[in-house]
Amino acid sequence: MGNIFSTPSTGKETRYRPVIGVVMCENTVDENPALTVHEKYLDAIFNADALPVCLPHELAAREGAIDQILRGLDGIFLTGSPSNIEPHLYGEEGVEELADPGRDRLSLQLIRATLDKKIPLFAACRGMQELVVATGGSLHRKVQEVPGYNDHREDTTLPHDEQYALVHPVHIEPGGLLSELLPDYQQFQVNSLHGQGANRLGEVLTVEARAPDNLVEAVSVRNHPFALGVQWHPEWHSMTDPVSRQLFDAFIAACRKGHQARSAREE
Numbered sequence: 457m458g459n460i461f462s463t464p465s466t467g468k469e470t471r472y473r474p475v476i477g478v479v480m481c482e483n484t485v486d487e488n489p490a491l492t493v494h495e496k497y498l499d500a501i502f503n504a505d506a507l508p509v510c511l512p513h514e515l516a517a518r519e520g521a522i523d524q525i526l527r528g529l530d531g532i533f534l535t536g537s538p539s540n541i542e543p544h545l546y547g548e549e550g551v552e553e554l555a556d557p558g559r560d561r562l563s564l565q566l567i568r569a570t571l572d573k574k575i576p577l578f579a580a581c582r583g584m585q586e587l588v589v590a591t592g593g594s595l596h597r598k599v600q601e602v603p604g605y606n607d608h609r610e611d612t613t614l615p616h617d618e619q620y621a622l623v624h625p626v627h628i629e630p631g632g633l634l635s636e637l638l639p640d641y642q643q644f645q646v647n648s649l650h651g652q653g654a655n656r657l658g659e660v661l662t663v664e665a666r667a668p669d670n671l672v673e674a675v676s677v678r679n680h681p682f683a684l685g686v687q688w689h690p691e692w693h694s695m696t697d698p699v700s701r702q703l704f705d706a707f708i709a710a711c712r713k714g715h716q717a718r719s720a721r722e723e
């Protein structure tokens with residue numbers, strides 16, 4: 457309700473757009489070390505009416521920087537990546553040729569701080585694998601070589617759009633966060649572009665969905681307002697795919713709610 461001192465509504469005021477920290481990947485651009493993020497991730501966040509900001513790996517090396525930066529963020533989004541998490545981080549031996557140790561260090565520290573502070577988190581593909589490892593779980597390093605599992609990798613000879621085609625169903629586990637967010641679905645089709653996958657899960661994680669071969673396709677964190685990891689790519693065509701739309705909208709709604717609660721506490 458306005459009063460005589462308030463500005464009349466123009467009907468064009470924007471609602472608060474949550475600020476979402478996005479993790480990047482180490483790459484080489486024109487022989488220079490570079491941190492990169494596919495625009496599809498940033499677009500999916502913008503399209504859900506939020507503002508993405510990219511987080512440099514160096515944050516993990518500066519004392520107190522993650523805590524400080526989290527004070528200005530309403531949510532964290534962990535992207536996918538061709539790189540793989542180094543196996544020593546989940547208790548396995550061996551060298552990882554597609555490693556990105558800077559990303560590993562930032563993501564794991566960031567996830568633990570984010571869960572601790574109950575800040576909403578949404579993670580796709582490598583991001584879900586990071587959530588598994590950060591919470592004490594382990595990965596299958598080559599899912600396609602584990603007896604009983606299908607090959608979940610994309611065919612890299614296909615045109616890009618076809619690599620992200622919806623190729624298999626996932627079945628939602630009843631009673632969890634996904635079933636609450638997607639009440640009209642028991643299963644839906646997803647894209648699949650990963651060679652690794654969740655193996656053992658830490659105690660704080662709940663399985664939210666599985667592929668037909670039983671591979672874990674989505675996890676959430678118990679006793680947390682919104683911490684969801686999915687093994688597929690919801691950012692791909694996030695505006696037109698109804699499930700992706702609902703997931704991004706729910707994530708951003710949780711971020712907005714968290715921001716309002718924080719603002720109320722600070723008043």
Ligand SMILES: N[C@@H](CCC(=O)NCCCC(=O)O)C(=O)O
Binds near residue numbers: 494650
């Ligand atoms: N390297 C991991 C994770 C796979 C993954 O995140 N792929 C994404 C590719 C690029 C992108 O779309 O962001 C694995 O192989 O399991």
